Amino acid sequence: MRALIFAGLLLLAATPARAERSGLVFVSNERSSQIFVLDRNDVVVGSFASCARPRGLHFTKDHTQLIVACGGDNTIAMYDVATRKLVRRFRDVPDPETFDLAPNGRDLYISNEDSAEATVLNLETGEVTGHFPTGEEPEGVLITPDGKFAFVASEAGNLVHVIDIAAQVVKKDIFVSERPRRFALTPDGKSLWVSCEIAGVVDVIDVASLTRTGSLSFAPRGMTRDEVTPVDIAMNRAGTRAWVALGRANNVAVIDVQRLEVIDYILVGRRPWGLRLSGDETKLYVANGLSDDIAIVDVARGKVVKAIPVGIIPYAIVIDE
Amino acid sequence: MNRLLAAICFLAWSAPAMSRDLTILMLSRAEDPFYAASVADDGVARPAPPRPRAGAALAVRDVRAIGRATGLEIRLESRELAADADVAQAVRDAGPAVAVIGDLAGSDLLAAAKAAAGMLAVFNIRDDTDALRRAACGTSLFHVPASTTGQTDALAQFVVRHNWKNVLLLTGPLEADRVLASAFVVSAKKFGARIVADKPFVMGNDPRRREQNSVALMSYAEEFDVAFVADTAHDFGRAVPYALARPRPVIGTVGLMAGDWDPLADRFGAPQVNNRFAKFAGRPMTPADWAAWVAVHAVVEAVARKSAADAAGIVQRLQDGSVQLDVSKGMAASFRSWDHQLRQPVILRTADAVIDYAPIEGFLHQVTTLDTLGLGAVDMPCKPAR
CATH class of the missing domain: 3.40.50.2300 (Response regulator)
Known part of the structure; x- marks a missing residue:
């Protein structure tokens, strides 16, 4: 009952806050345990020390707090977006890497990389309300906007686990290519994309049948197949364009989603992993893990217009907008 | 619970x-x-x-x-x-x-x-x-x-990439030491490093054999960029990094080593x-x-x-x-x-750090750079079953 009231409050709170978002860009840096903050003009306006080895980032539904997964000290921490002060901390979450927030704004589905499971953390009570055994090294987590499924990729198991949220069971394990990392869902909710780092492809899963239906490979100029190690995926709201960070191939691939074809490659920096598209979809932020910078791609021109030094091994990017 | x-x-x-x-x-x-x-x-x-x-x-x-x-x-x-x-x-x-x-x-x-x-x-x-x-x-x-060849190929790529192309070879007394040293000689030739001298090493303190048991003496007369030590028993080789007459990096069975895992x-x-x-x-x-x-x-x-x-x-x-x-x-x-x-990939490591992974950037192959390491099909006495 209390949970219900709380969820209701969250819903109420979510609506009015929308008007004035800061436009700030937050970047987690896993090796230096810092969060860097960029303003709307892509200038670094500050940084703060976070919990240890911060990787996954997400805002709370009302965007007042930033949720950070810290694998180094087994913590999920929440920072106030305006003051950047620690608000709340959940300890003893084993090696959290990435996570997604359920549409109820309360349940965090977390991949626990070292313990081969996905857990559900209730942000209201701090209780862990669910444990789902996965293959080894679970990584990417994506919850469908209708709250029906949570998908979890197991890097070392080459599997995508499908958690039926209502029934709270692992409904299916789908075989995918080697080392699945991150997900993207087409806006119509019909296709789930999963990047497979070692196989060098993005596999496409049909959400209705939960089967793998296709695969997309990459061949950027001057790079060998072995260097193509895709990780993060971004997609526009119209579901026409997608971007895939190609890791050691130092490029981001631009994809025509309907035709499932690569239409361009953009050289961005060393080992790009994390991606984020700006709200107006004019800029793509790219976290280059081995050159410690954020490349900003002008989406219309398909070119890097700026590279901004941040902390050591930038990982994830989120924008408060 | x-x-x-x-x-x-x-x-x-x-x-x-x-x-x-x-x-x-x-x-x-x-x-x-x-x-x-x-x-x-x-x-x-x-x-x-x-x-x-x-x-x-x-x-x-x-x-x-x-x-x-x-x-x-x-x-x-x-x-x-x-x-x-x-x-x-x-x-x-x-x-x-x-x-x-x-x-x-x-x-x-x-x-x-x-x-x-x-x-x-x-x-x-x-x-x-x-x-x-x-x-x-x-x-x-x-x-x-x-394989041994895969490991020596990895080390040879590393020294060539760093332009440490002149190698002094110090080879121990065991058959396995000689096999390892020969493998490195082949790898060096394959990737463009040069063996400036191959010196056999014997254990002992006999002053009459000091040209074979004193690392300082063995390394004094040569101009080299790096020393390759073949000492599979991990015996004399352990002291070589601090016994050379010149301050040079050491690779092989001590110093920078090739390995499968770390x-x-x-x-x-x-x-x-x-x-x-x-x-x-x-x-x-x-x-x-x-x-x-x-x-x-x-x-x-x-x-x-x-x-x-x-x-x-x-x-x-x-x-x-x-x-x-x-x-x-x-x-x-x-x-x-x-x-x-x-x-x-072959790991290049020291006792307390992973330094690099071979294949080293820049060594190319028509199929996969992984095949720049180890025995090729032409090196094998028989052909694949099918």
Whole structure:
């Protein structure tokens, strides 16, 4: 009952806050345990020390707090977006890497990389309300906007686990290519994309049948197949364009989603992993893990217009907008 | 509490598909000299290496979810042969196992592979000699450790890349030292390094033989960028980095070494594997542990995803290269058709750090840069089965 009231409050709170978002860009840096903050003009306006080895980032539904997964000290921490002060901390979450927030704004589905499971953390009570055994090294987590499924990729198991949220069971394990990392869902909710780092492809899963239906490979100029190690995926709201960070191939691939074809490659920096598209979809932020910078791609021109030094091994990017 | 969690986990599993057994047999031998705690002539006790069964056992635990997805009941069975037992008979009695992991010496591995007669995969997890790869050519023996040539190729690429092209070779008295030094000479030539001198080393303090037992003297007259030490007994070589007449880096069996695995590897998902192993076994993961771990993954991959139906099917999938493995070294590994060597990155490491991974950037190959390392098809006495 209390949970219900709380969820209701969250819903109420979510609506009015929308008007004035800061436009700030937050970047987690896993090796230096810092969060860097960029303003709307892509200038670094500050940084703060976070919990240890911060990787996954997400805002709370009302965007007042930033949720950070810290694998180094087994913590999920929440920072106030305006003051950047620690608000709340959940300890003893084993090696959290990435996570997604359920549409109820309360349940965090977390991949626990070292313990081969996905857990559900209730942000209201701090209780862990669910444990789902996965293959080894679970990584990417994506919850469908209708709250029906949570998908979890197991890097070392080459599997995508499908958690039926209502029934709270692992409904299916789908075989995918080697080392699945991150997900993207087409806006119509019909296709789930999963990047497979070692196989060098993005596999496409049909959400209705939960089967793998296709695969997309990459061949950027001057790079060998072995260097193509895709990780993060971004997609526009119209579901026409997608971007895939190609890791050691130092490029981001631009994809025509309907035709499932690569239409361009953009050289961005060393080992790009994390991606984020700006709200107006004019800029793509790219976290280059081995050159410690954020490349900003002008989406219309398909070119890097700026590279901004941040902390050591930038990982994830989120924008408060 | 733990029990409660276990119950929750159990409930959270969906109903398993119909289950089939997949058994992998690990063979070892009693009184194996490889595991004797050696007391070298220097009186320093070197602890015996741990048996690598835990590596295979961890892999069996790692593939639980794959077992769940496919209805495979994956098991590891271990059998220790008596010191004088016939390994060939043990292989013929391996059923129902569909593959054998051999924690065995090279001679036993060869006998096991011959007994398997191409119908059963046998995995070599600790022998790195080129000789075994040549002798086992045409059998169903699969080699997980990089070959000696693969290792010296990795080191040669590294020195050439750093423009340390003039190499002084210091070779110990053992046959294995000479084999290693010769392999490096071939690798150096292949990648463009130059051997400025090859000096044999003998143990001892005899002043009349000081040109062979004093590292300072042996290195005084030569201009070199780097010293390659071939001392497989890890005896005189340990002091070489601080005994040279010139301050130069040392590679080979001391200093920068080539290896298959390192508990300190910090990229490509290796920390997760190492943490998992350390928790599971209570010790760091050795290269042999890792090799046994790879062998289990290879078998499961062949069955679960490449639909090998039986032991012979596994051999087929492994040798045709269709089994691609993520071995936590950043590139997909697979077995070469011509010598059944695992095609993989080689780690370049010191005693306390991973320095680089070969293939080193800039060394190219028409198929995969991984094939710049190790024996090529032309080096093998026989051709692949098909």
